[in-house]
Amino acid sequence: MSSDLSPIDRAKFVAAKRAASYVHSGMKVGLGTGSTAAWLVRCLGEMVRDEGLRIQGVPTSTRTAQLARDVGIEVISLDEAKWLDLTIDGADEYDVDLNLIKGGGGALLQEKIVATASDQMMVIADISKQVGMLGAFPLPIEVIPFGWQTTKTLVEETLISLDVLGTSSTLRMNGDTPFVTDEGNHILDLHLNRIGNARQLSLVLNQIPGVVENGLFIDICDVLVIGSADGKVEVRDINKGSTEEIQFDFLDDGNIFIEAAD
Template sequence: MNGKQAAGELAVKYIQDGMNVGLGTGSTVYWTILKLGERVREGLQVRAVPTSVRTEELAREQGIPLIQFADLARPLDLTIDGADEVNPQLSLIKGGGGALLREKLVAAYSERFIVVADDTKEVAALGRFPLPVEVVPFGWEITSRRLAALGCEPILRRSDRDGTTYHTDNGNYILDCRFGTISDPGSLGRELNALPGVVEHGLFVGMAERCLLGGENGSVREIVIR
Protein backbone atom coordinates (compact mmCIF):
# COMPACT_ATOMS: atom_id res chain seq x y z
CA MET A 1 0.00 0.00 0.00
CA ASN A 2 1.42 3.39 -1.01
CA GLY A 3 1.19 6.64 0.94
CA LYS A 4 -1.75 8.03 -0.98
CA GLN A 5 -3.83 4.92 -0.50
CA ALA A 6 -2.93 4.66 3.19
CA ALA A 7 -3.86 8.28 3.96
CA GLY A 8 -6.96 8.25 1.79
CA GLU A 9 -8.39 5.10 3.31
CA LEU A 10 -7.57 6.05 6.90
CA ALA A 11 -9.60 9.26 6.60
CA VAL A 12 -12.79 7.23 6.28
CA LYS A 13 -12.57 6.38 9.99
CA TYR A 14 -13.72 9.95 10.70
CA ILE A 15 -16.96 9.45 8.76
CA GLN A 16 -19.77 8.33 11.04
CA ASP A 17 -23.22 6.98 10.32
CA GLY A 18 -25.71 9.66 9.32
CA MET A 19 -23.11 12.25 8.28
CA ASN A 20 -23.31 14.62 5.34
CA VAL A 21 -19.79 14.79 3.88
CA GLY A 22 -17.87 16.71 1.26
CA LEU A 23 -15.75 14.63 -1.11
CA GLY A 24 -12.71 16.29 -2.64
CA THR A 25 -10.92 15.69 -5.91
CA GLY A 26 -7.59 14.06 -6.70
CA SER A 27 -5.44 10.95 -6.58
CA THR A 28 -5.46 10.60 -2.78
CA VAL A 29 -9.17 11.25 -2.23
CA TYR A 30 -9.74 8.63 -4.92
CA TRP A 31 -8.83 6.05 -2.28
CA THR A 32 -11.11 7.72 0.26
CA ILE A 33 -14.03 7.41 -2.12
CA LEU A 34 -13.32 3.76 -2.89
CA LYS A 35 -13.10 2.94 0.83
CA LEU A 36 -16.23 4.95 1.60
CA GLY A 37 -18.08 3.10 -1.15
CA GLU A 38 -17.08 -0.16 0.50
CA ARG A 39 -18.40 1.07 3.85
CA VAL A 40 -21.66 2.23 2.24
CA ARG A 41 -22.17 -1.20 0.72
CA GLU A 42 -21.66 -2.62 4.22
CA GLY A 43 -24.49 -0.42 5.51
CA LEU A 44 -22.98 2.95 6.44
CA GLN A 45 -25.57 5.69 5.93
CA VAL A 46 -24.06 8.89 4.50
CA ARG A 47 -24.81 11.55 1.91
CA ALA A 48 -22.10 13.37 -0.02
CA VAL A 49 -21.47 16.60 -1.93
CA PRO A 50 -18.83 16.08 -4.67
CA THR A 51 -16.36 18.84 -5.55
CA SER A 52 -15.99 17.98 -9.25
CA VAL A 53 -17.58 16.12 -12.10
CA ARG A 54 -14.88 13.43 -11.78
CA THR A 55 -15.64 12.93 -8.09
CA GLU A 56 -19.37 12.83 -8.78
CA GLU A 57 -18.90 10.11 -11.38
CA LEU A 58 -16.67 8.02 -9.10
CA ALA A 59 -19.02 8.41 -6.13
CA ARG A 60 -21.98 7.29 -8.23
CA GLU A 61 -20.02 4.26 -9.42
CA GLN A 62 -19.36 3.38 -5.78
CA GLY A 63 -23.02 3.71 -4.82
CA ILE A 64 -22.49 6.70 -2.51
CA PRO A 65 -25.71 8.76 -2.21
CA LEU A 66 -25.21 12.35 -3.42
CA ILE A 67 -26.97 15.55 -2.38
CA GLN A 68 -26.91 19.19 -3.42
CA PHE A 69 -26.35 22.26 -1.26
CA ALA A 70 -30.04 23.09 -1.68
CA ASP A 71 -30.87 19.92 0.25
CA LEU A 72 -28.77 20.89 3.28
CA ALA A 73 -30.36 22.56 6.30
CA ARG A 74 -26.99 22.93 8.05
CA PRO A 75 -23.27 22.76 7.17
CA LEU A 76 -21.64 19.51 6.14
CA ASP A 77 -20.32 17.47 9.04
CA LEU A 78 -16.96 16.80 7.40
CA THR A 79 -15.04 17.34 4.18
CA ILE A 80 -12.08 15.23 3.11
CA ASP A 81 -9.83 16.54 0.35
CA GLY A 82 -6.25 16.44 -0.89
CA ALA A 83 -3.61 19.14 -1.31
CA ASP A 84 -0.70 20.01 -3.57
CA GLU A 85 1.27 21.51 -0.68
CA VAL A 86 0.84 21.54 3.12
CA ASN A 87 2.85 23.71 5.51
CA PRO A 88 3.25 23.18 9.30
CA GLN A 89 0.26 25.46 10.02
CA LEU A 90 -1.88 23.38 7.64
CA SER A 91 -2.14 26.20 5.16
CA LEU A 92 -2.54 24.62 1.73
CA ILE A 93 -2.06 25.11 -1.95
CA LYS A 94 -4.82 23.32 -3.85
CA GLY A 95 -6.13 23.35 -7.40
CA GLY A 96 -3.66 21.25 -9.33
CA GLY A 97 -6.63 19.20 -10.47
CA GLY A 98 -8.62 22.30 -11.40
CA ALA A 99 -11.42 21.99 -8.83
CA LEU A 100 -10.29 24.70 -6.38
CA LEU A 101 -13.48 26.80 -6.47
CA ARG A 102 -15.84 23.94 -5.69
CA GLU A 103 -13.34 22.52 -3.22
CA LYS A 104 -13.21 25.78 -1.29
CA LEU A 105 -16.99 26.22 -1.35
CA VAL A 106 -17.48 22.75 0.08
CA ALA A 107 -14.70 23.00 2.67
CA ALA A 108 -15.91 26.41 3.83
CA TYR A 109 -19.41 25.01 4.44
CA SER A 110 -18.15 22.16 6.61
CA GLU A 111 -17.86 21.79 10.36
CA ARG A 112 -14.56 19.93 9.91
CA PHE A 113 -12.01 19.77 7.09
CA ILE A 114 -9.46 16.95 6.91
CA VAL A 115 -6.62 16.87 4.37
CA VAL A 116 -5.16 13.67 2.94
CA ALA A 117 -1.86 13.58 1.05
CA ASP A 118 1.36 11.66 0.67
CA ASP A 119 4.33 13.02 2.59
CA THR A 120 5.96 14.54 -0.52
CA LYS A 121 3.35 17.32 -0.27
CA GLU A 122 4.67 18.51 3.12
CA VAL A 123 6.72 21.73 2.84
CA ALA A 124 8.27 24.20 5.26
CA ALA A 125 6.78 27.11 3.27
CA LEU A 126 4.24 27.21 0.46
CA GLY A 127 5.25 28.21 -3.04
CA ARG A 128 7.24 25.45 -4.68
CA PHE A 129 4.01 24.36 -6.41
CA PRO A 130 2.59 27.11 -8.66
CA LEU A 131 -0.52 28.69 -7.14
CA PRO A 132 -3.66 28.07 -9.24
CA VAL A 133 -5.90 31.11 -9.63
CA GLU A 134 -9.29 30.66 -11.30
CA VAL A 135 -10.28 33.64 -13.44
CA VAL A 136 -13.20 34.54 -15.69
CA PRO A 137 -12.37 34.20 -19.41
CA PHE A 138 -13.51 37.77 -20.18
CA GLY A 139 -10.48 40.04 -19.92
CA TRP A 140 -8.25 37.28 -18.54
CA GLU A 141 -5.23 38.96 -20.11
CA ILE A 142 -5.79 42.04 -17.92
CA THR A 143 -6.29 39.85 -14.85
CA SER A 144 -3.03 38.10 -15.69
CA ARG A 145 -1.17 41.43 -15.79
CA ARG A 146 -2.63 42.40 -12.43
CA LEU A 147 -1.52 39.10 -10.97
CA ALA A 148 1.97 39.59 -12.38
CA ALA A 149 2.11 42.98 -10.64
CA LEU A 150 1.82 41.10 -7.32
CA GLY A 151 5.15 39.44 -8.04
CA CYS A 152 4.38 36.22 -9.85
CA GLU A 153 4.67 34.65 -13.28
CA PRO A 154 1.13 33.69 -14.40
CA ILE A 155 0.84 30.92 -16.99
CA LEU A 156 -2.47 30.09 -18.66
CA ARG A 157 -3.23 26.42 -18.03
CA ARG A 158 -3.59 24.20 -21.06
CA SER A 159 -5.41 20.89 -21.40
CA ASP A 160 -3.15 17.84 -21.15
CA ARG A 161 -5.37 16.16 -23.70
CA ASP A 162 -5.12 18.49 -26.69
CA GLY A 163 -3.23 21.61 -25.61
CA THR A 164 -6.25 23.91 -25.81
CA THR A 165 -7.08 26.34 -23.00
CA TYR A 166 -8.12 24.43 -19.89
CA HIS A 167 -11.66 25.08 -18.63
CA THR A 168 -12.77 24.33 -15.09
CA ASP A 169 -16.07 22.61 -14.36
CA ASN A 170 -17.40 26.16 -13.91
CA GLY A 171 -16.27 27.26 -17.40
CA ASN A 172 -13.43 29.47 -16.16
CA TYR A 173 -9.70 29.60 -16.91
CA ILE A 174 -6.83 28.86 -14.52
CA LEU A 175 -3.63 30.88 -14.29
CA ASP A 176 -0.85 28.93 -12.58
CA CYS A 177 1.15 31.57 -10.74
CA ARG A 178 4.74 31.10 -9.61
CA PHE A 179 5.24 33.38 -6.61
CA GLY A 180 8.25 31.59 -5.16
CA THR A 181 8.19 31.26 -1.37
CA ILE A 182 4.86 32.45 0.06
CA SER A 183 5.77 33.64 3.55
CA ASP A 184 2.32 35.05 4.40
CA PRO A 185 -0.40 32.99 2.66
CA GLY A 186 -3.22 34.87 4.42
CA SER A 187 -2.05 38.27 3.22
CA LEU A 188 -1.52 37.07 -0.35
CA GLY A 189 -4.96 35.45 -0.34
CA ARG A 190 -6.58 38.76 0.61
CA GLU A 191 -4.73 40.56 -2.19
CA LEU A 192 -5.91 37.97 -4.71
CA ASN A 193 -9.49 38.21 -3.48
CA ALA A 194 -9.44 41.96 -4.17
CA LEU A 195 -8.54 41.61 -7.86
CA PRO A 196 -11.42 41.99 -10.34
CA GLY A 197 -11.58 38.95 -12.60
CA VAL A 198 -10.30 36.53 -9.96
CA VAL A 199 -13.00 33.99 -9.12
CA GLU A 200 -11.00 32.04 -6.52
CA HIS A 201 -7.45 31.02 -5.65
CA GLY A 202 -5.84 27.86 -4.35
CA LEU A 203 -4.67 29.18 -0.96
CA PHE A 204 -6.63 27.46 1.81
CA VAL A 205 -5.68 29.22 5.05
CA GLY A 206 -7.11 28.50 8.51
CA MET A 207 -9.51 25.88 7.18
CA ALA A 208 -7.99 22.44 7.81
CA GLU A 209 -8.01 20.96 11.30
CA ARG A 210 -6.07 17.80 10.54
CA CYS A 211 -3.77 16.36 7.87
CA LEU A 212 -3.08 12.69 7.24
CA LEU A 213 0.29 12.24 5.52
CA GLY A 214 1.00 8.84 4.03
CA GLY A 215 4.53 7.46 3.66
CA GLU A 216 5.97 5.06 1.08
CA ASN A 217 5.80 2.15 3.51
CA GLY A 218 2.07 2.68 4.08
CA SER A 219 2.46 4.43 7.43
CA VAL A 220 0.37 7.55 8.14
CA ARG A 221 1.37 10.52 10.26
CA GLU A 222 -1.33 12.86 11.58
CA ILE A 223 -0.82 16.59 12.04
CA VAL A 224 -3.51 18.29 14.13
CA ILE A 225 -3.75 22.08 14.21
CA ARG A 226 -6.70 22.53 16.58
Protein backbone atom coordinates in the same frame (compact mmCIF):
# COMPACT_ATOMS: atom_id res chain seq x y z
CA MET B 1 -3.17 -6.23 -4.93
CA SER B 2 -0.73 -4.48 -2.63
CA SER B 3 2.17 -5.57 -4.83
CA ASP B 4 0.53 -3.80 -7.77
CA LEU B 5 0.59 -0.40 -6.06
CA SER B 6 3.43 2.07 -6.40
CA PRO B 7 4.92 3.43 -3.17
CA ILE B 8 3.15 6.75 -3.67
CA ASP B 9 -0.20 5.01 -4.19
CA ARG B 10 0.33 2.94 -1.06
CA ALA B 11 0.89 6.17 0.88
CA LYS B 12 -2.25 7.74 -0.56
CA PHE B 13 -4.28 4.62 0.06
CA VAL B 14 -3.44 4.19 3.73
CA ALA B 15 -4.07 7.90 4.34
CA ALA B 16 -7.47 7.57 2.66
CA LYS B 17 -8.28 4.42 4.63
CA ARG B 18 -7.50 6.13 7.93
CA ALA B 19 -9.54 9.20 6.98
CA ALA B 20 -12.49 7.02 5.99
CA SER B 21 -12.62 5.66 9.54
CA TYR B 22 -13.78 9.10 10.70
CA VAL B 23 -16.93 8.81 8.57
CA HIS B 24 -20.04 7.36 10.18
CA SER B 25 -23.58 6.65 9.02
CA GLY B 26 -25.82 9.69 8.92
CA MET B 27 -23.03 12.08 8.01
CA LYS B 28 -23.03 14.58 5.18
CA VAL B 29 -19.51 14.49 3.77
CA GLY B 30 -17.69 16.76 1.35
CA LEU B 31 -15.76 14.69 -1.19
CA GLY B 32 -12.60 16.24 -2.59
CA THR B 33 -11.07 16.08 -6.05
CA GLY B 34 -7.78 14.58 -7.18
CA SER B 35 -5.93 11.27 -7.06
CA THR B 36 -5.71 11.07 -3.26
CA ALA B 37 -9.35 12.04 -2.78
CA ALA B 38 -10.31 9.38 -5.33
CA TRP B 39 -8.82 6.74 -3.02
CA LEU B 40 -10.98 8.13 -0.22
CA VAL B 41 -14.13 7.88 -2.33
CA ARG B 42 -13.31 4.26 -3.19
CA CYS B 43 -12.73 3.45 0.49
CA LEU B 44 -16.08 4.97 1.41
CA GLY B 45 -17.75 3.07 -1.42
CA GLU B 46 -16.34 -0.16 -0.01
CA MET B 47 -17.77 0.73 3.39
CA VAL B 48 -21.15 1.43 1.81
CA ARG B 49 -21.11 -1.93 0.07
CA ASP B 50 -19.59 -4.14 2.77
CA GLU B 51 -20.46 -2.44 6.06
CA GLY B 52 -23.80 -0.81 5.35
CA LEU B 53 -22.44 2.74 5.70
CA ARG B 54 -25.11 5.30 4.84
CA ILE B 55 -23.87 8.77 4.03
CA GLN B 56 -24.64 11.63 1.68
CA GLY B 57 -21.71 12.96 -0.29
CA VAL B 58 -21.27 16.46 -1.67
CA PRO B 59 -18.65 16.24 -4.44
CA THR B 60 -16.34 19.10 -5.38
CA SER B 61 -16.25 18.29 -9.10
CA THR B 62 -18.14 16.41 -11.77
CA ARG B 63 -15.32 13.81 -11.79
CA THR B 64 -15.75 13.11 -8.09
CA ALA B 65 -19.54 13.05 -8.43
CA GLN B 66 -19.35 10.36 -11.09
CA LEU B 67 -16.89 8.26 -9.09
CA ALA B 68 -19.04 8.56 -5.96
CA ARG B 69 -22.13 7.37 -7.83
CA ASP B 70 -20.16 4.53 -9.38
CA VAL B 71 -19.16 3.18 -5.95
CA GLY B 72 -22.65 3.52 -4.46
CA ILE B 73 -22.44 6.77 -2.49
CA GLU B 74 -25.58 8.91 -2.46
CA VAL B 75 -24.69 12.24 -4.07
CA ILE B 76 -26.44 15.48 -3.16
CA SER B 77 -25.72 19.14 -3.83
CA LEU B 78 -24.40 21.56 -1.25
CA ASP B 79 -27.67 23.48 -1.47
CA GLU B 80 -29.50 20.29 -0.52
CA ALA B 81 -27.07 19.51 2.30
CA LYS B 82 -26.89 23.11 3.55
CA TRP B 83 -24.06 22.20 5.97
CA LEU B 84 -21.61 19.30 6.21
CA ASP B 85 -20.23 17.27 9.07
CA LEU B 86 -16.86 16.70 7.43
CA THR B 87 -14.98 17.40 4.21
CA ILE B 88 -12.05 15.19 3.20
CA ASP B 89 -9.76 16.33 0.40
CA GLY B 90 -6.18 16.22 -0.80
CA ALA B 91 -3.61 19.01 -1.10
CA ASP B 92 -0.79 19.98 -3.43
CA GLU B 93 1.25 21.48 -0.58
CA TYR B 94 0.87 21.91 3.17
CA ASP B 95 2.97 23.65 5.81
CA VAL B 96 3.43 23.09 9.54
CA ASP B 97 0.38 25.28 10.32
CA LEU B 98 -1.79 23.18 7.97
CA ASN B 99 -2.12 25.98 5.45
CA LEU B 100 -2.52 24.57 1.96
CA ILE B 101 -2.13 25.10 -1.74
CA LYS B 102 -4.91 23.34 -3.63
CA GLY B 103 -6.25 23.41 -7.16
CA GLY B 104 -3.88 21.20 -9.09
CA GLY B 105 -6.94 19.36 -10.32
CA GLY B 106 -8.71 22.57 -11.28
CA ALA B 107 -11.52 22.35 -8.69
CA LEU B 108 -10.29 24.90 -6.14
CA LEU B 109 -13.45 27.05 -6.18
CA GLN B 110 -15.87 24.26 -5.35
CA GLU B 111 -13.32 22.70 -2.98
CA LYS B 112 -13.02 25.90 -0.96
CA ILE B 113 -16.77 26.47 -0.82
CA VAL B 114 -17.42 22.91 0.35
CA ALA B 115 -14.55 22.95 2.87
CA THR B 116 -15.74 26.15 4.51
CA ALA B 117 -19.30 24.81 4.71
CA SER B 118 -18.16 21.97 6.99
CA ASP B 119 -17.78 21.49 10.72
CA GLN B 120 -14.34 20.05 10.01
CA MET B 121 -11.95 19.78 7.08
CA MET B 122 -9.58 16.83 6.90
CA VAL B 123 -6.72 16.69 4.40
CA ILE B 124 -5.17 13.44 3.24
CA ALA B 125 -1.69 13.53 1.72
CA ASP B 126 1.72 11.93 1.61
CA ILE B 127 4.84 13.37 3.19
CA SER B 128 6.18 14.67 -0.15
CA LYS B 129 3.53 17.43 -0.05
CA GLN B 130 4.97 18.94 3.16
CA VAL B 131 6.97 22.16 2.72
CA GLY B 132 8.66 24.63 5.03
CA MET B 133 7.05 27.51 3.14
CA LEU B 134 4.29 27.41 0.55
CA GLY B 135 4.96 28.33 -3.06
CA ALA B 136 7.07 25.68 -4.77
CA PHE B 137 3.88 24.26 -6.29
CA PRO B 138 2.33 26.77 -8.73
CA LEU B 139 -0.55 28.59 -7.06
CA PRO B 140 -3.77 28.25 -9.09
CA ILE B 141 -6.27 31.07 -9.31
CA GLU B 142 -9.63 30.78 -11.03
CA VAL B 143 -10.42 33.67 -13.38
CA ILE B 144 -13.39 34.44 -15.60
CA PRO B 145 -12.74 34.01 -19.35
CA PHE B 146 -13.73 37.59 -20.20
CA GLY B 147 -10.59 39.70 -20.28
CA TRP B 148 -8.43 36.95 -18.78
CA GLN B 149 -5.28 38.40 -20.37
CA THR B 150 -5.95 41.73 -18.66
CA THR B 151 -6.52 39.88 -15.39
CA LYS B 152 -3.22 38.05 -15.91
CA THR B 153 -1.40 41.36 -16.39
CA LEU B 154 -3.00 42.87 -13.29
CA VAL B 155 -2.07 39.82 -11.23
CA GLU B 156 1.56 39.89 -12.33
CA GLU B 157 1.85 43.63 -11.67
CA THR B 158 0.36 43.14 -8.20
CA LEU B 159 2.76 40.32 -7.37
CA ILE B 160 5.74 42.66 -7.76
CA SER B 161 4.86 44.42 -4.50
CA LEU B 162 4.21 41.22 -2.51
CA ASP B 163 6.48 38.85 -0.60
CA VAL B 164 7.00 36.25 -3.34
CA LEU B 165 10.05 35.22 -5.35
CA GLY B 166 8.39 34.80 -8.73
CA THR B 167 5.81 36.92 -10.55
CA SER B 168 5.07 35.00 -13.76
CA SER B 169 1.86 33.15 -14.55
CA THR B 170 0.61 30.78 -17.22
CA LEU B 171 -2.83 29.95 -18.52
CA ARG B 172 -3.60 26.30 -17.78
CA MET B 173 -4.27 24.38 -20.96
CA ASN B 174 -6.16 21.21 -21.84
CA GLY B 175 -4.35 20.14 -24.96
CA ASP B 176 -4.56 23.00 -27.44
CA THR B 177 -7.39 24.84 -25.67
CA PRO B 178 -7.66 26.59 -22.30
CA PHE B 179 -8.65 24.40 -19.37
CA VAL B 180 -12.25 25.09 -18.32
CA THR B 181 -13.44 24.54 -14.75
CA ASP B 182 -16.82 23.13 -13.79
CA GLU B 183 -17.95 26.74 -13.33
CA GLY B 184 -16.88 27.66 -16.88
CA ASN B 185 -13.79 29.63 -15.84
CA HIS B 186 -10.07 29.45 -16.60
CA ILE B 187 -7.10 28.74 -14.34
CA LEU B 188 -3.96 30.85 -14.10
CA ASP B 189 -1.03 29.09 -12.43
CA LEU B 190 1.22 31.54 -10.55
CA HIS B 191 4.89 30.56 -10.43
CA LEU B 192 5.85 32.16 -7.12
CA ASN B 193 8.55 29.75 -5.81
CA ARG B 194 8.10 31.07 -2.27
CA ILE B 195 5.15 32.75 -0.54
CA GLY B 196 6.30 34.85 2.39
CA ASN B 197 2.86 35.98 3.57
CA ALA B 198 0.14 33.61 2.36
CA ARG B 199 -2.67 35.36 4.21
CA GLN B 200 -1.86 38.73 2.65
CA LEU B 201 -1.44 37.20 -0.80
CA SER B 202 -4.82 35.48 -0.61
CA LEU B 203 -6.61 38.67 0.38
CA VAL B 204 -4.91 40.79 -2.29
CA LEU B 205 -5.47 38.32 -5.15
CA ASN B 206 -9.19 38.14 -4.49
CA GLN B 207 -9.47 41.93 -4.84
CA ILE B 208 -8.25 41.87 -8.46
CA PRO B 209 -11.10 42.21 -10.99
CA GLY B 210 -11.57 38.95 -12.88
CA VAL B 211 -10.19 36.73 -10.12
CA VAL B 212 -12.90 34.45 -8.73
CA GLU B 213 -10.88 32.59 -6.08
CA ASN B 214 -7.36 31.44 -5.30
CA GLY B 215 -5.91 28.11 -4.20
CA LEU B 216 -4.58 29.22 -0.82
CA PHE B 217 -6.51 27.49 1.98
CA ILE B 218 -5.63 29.45 5.11
CA ASP B 219 -7.00 28.41 8.54
CA ILE B 220 -9.41 25.97 6.89
CA CYS B 221 -7.77 22.58 7.48
CA ASP B 222 -8.38 21.06 10.93
CA VAL B 223 -6.84 17.60 10.61
CA LEU B 224 -4.02 16.32 8.41
CA VAL B 225 -3.64 12.61 7.66
CA ILE B 226 -0.22 11.72 6.23
CA GLY B 227 0.33 8.32 4.66
CA SER B 228 3.64 6.58 4.03
CA ALA B 229 4.52 3.80 1.62
CA ASP B 230 5.38 1.45 4.50
CA GLY B 231 1.83 1.71 5.86
CA LYS B 232 2.50 4.23 8.61
CA VAL B 233 -0.14 6.95 9.03
CA GLU B 234 0.29 10.11 11.06
CA VAL B 235 -2.73 12.17 12.12
CA ARG B 236 -2.19 15.81 13.12
CA ASP B 237 -5.11 17.65 14.73
CA ILE B 238 -4.35 21.37 14.88
CA ASN B 239 -7.30 22.15 17.15
CA LYS B 240 -6.44 19.52 19.74
CA GLY B 241 -2.71 20.07 19.31
CA SER B 242 -2.27 16.31 19.05
CA THR B 243 -0.38 13.89 16.82
CA GLU B 244 -0.95 10.16 16.63
CA GLU B 245 0.50 7.35 14.54
CA ILE B 246 -0.87 3.99 13.49
CA GLN B 247 0.59 1.27 11.28
CA PHE B 248 -1.13 -0.65 8.50
CA ASP B 249 0.43 -3.97 7.50
CA PHE B 250 0.22 -4.83 3.82
CA LEU B 251 -0.73 -8.37 2.92
CA ASP B 252 -0.36 -10.41 -0.25
CA ASP B 253 -3.46 -12.58 0.19
CA GLY B 254 -5.91 -10.38 -1.68
CA ASN B 255 -6.61 -7.92 1.11
CA ILE B 256 -4.76 -4.68 0.59
CA PHE B 257 -3.91 -4.26 4.25
CA ILE B 258 -4.94 -4.80 7.81
CA GLU B 259 -4.55 -2.39 10.67
CA ALA B 260 -1.83 -3.58 13.00
CA ALA B 261 -2.54 -3.79 16.69
CA ASP B 262 -0.93 -1.14 18.86
